[in-house]
Amino acid sequence: MPELPEVETIRSNIADLVGGRQIKQVEVRLPRLIKWPTAEAFAKTITGRTVSHLSRRGKYLLLYLEGATIIVIHLRMTGRLYYRAAGSEPDRFARILFYLDNGATLIYADTRTLGTLYAMPDDELWRIHGLSTMGPEPLTDGFTVPYLQETLSKRKGKIKPLLLNQEIIGGLGNIYVDESLALAGIHPERAAASLSQAEIETLHAAINQVIKEALEHKGTTFRDYRDGFGNQGSHQYHLRVYGRKDEPCDRCGTMISHSKVGGRGTHFCPNCQH
């Protein structure tokens, strides 16, 4: 569910609310979501510590605590992280609750319970494989046309699954890959190595533009996503193809197609994307 723009929106929403707050108590309602260390040690390690600041890498959210400890959260498909002021009730899917020193609660909620949480010393972050192997993110200096060109030219697969690979580009998920390919006019099943230099440049710009727009719209609430206050994003009102099967393409009027590419539901305009 949440991709880079959604996780960044949550980070920015709660950064000032949670920063400087002490974690007074941790309630782990679903221990198996804690991947490191044990659920008991997770709660013990972070209880009593103060949050210094919040960061993000790809779809990972990082809560830095005083004392060189970091809470790492990955929301996977249906994870939500939101701030609740004192007095209000958490929802039925609340799985991990962080009680803060001002009476508020930071709530990790998750319907499908596929999310993952860690508490790591800051010099042990490399143990999280998905973090240590992640490629450059859109809108950063490392994400360049030559990088994309060189990386894709060495690969045999279709373009879409490669754009979803976090080791190639960090932070893209199914929605924004479909949207980027639509904006670039590239068919999701094209062999990545067959893209021309001009197409790589177009794709590079499209990825940056799609992520920028999604950030401006505070993410896409297609179904489950909520921001750090529990509110919906608004990028769902600006989607070009995702979730628009059998609706006309804004550019040419052709009905948008839906199929499976690399095992993932995929939306594209069969007329505009080649």
Next chain:
DNA sequence: CTTCACGCCTGTCAGC
């Protein structure tokens, strides 16, 4: 090494 199918979970919805 890369690529692919599958499992992890629960809720929802299309189709019968």
Next chain:
DNA sequence: TGCTGACAGGCGTGAA
């Protein structure tokens, strides 16, 4: 109306 199966925004694993 009620049931069933397919599917859902992600990613790690193991097999080929």
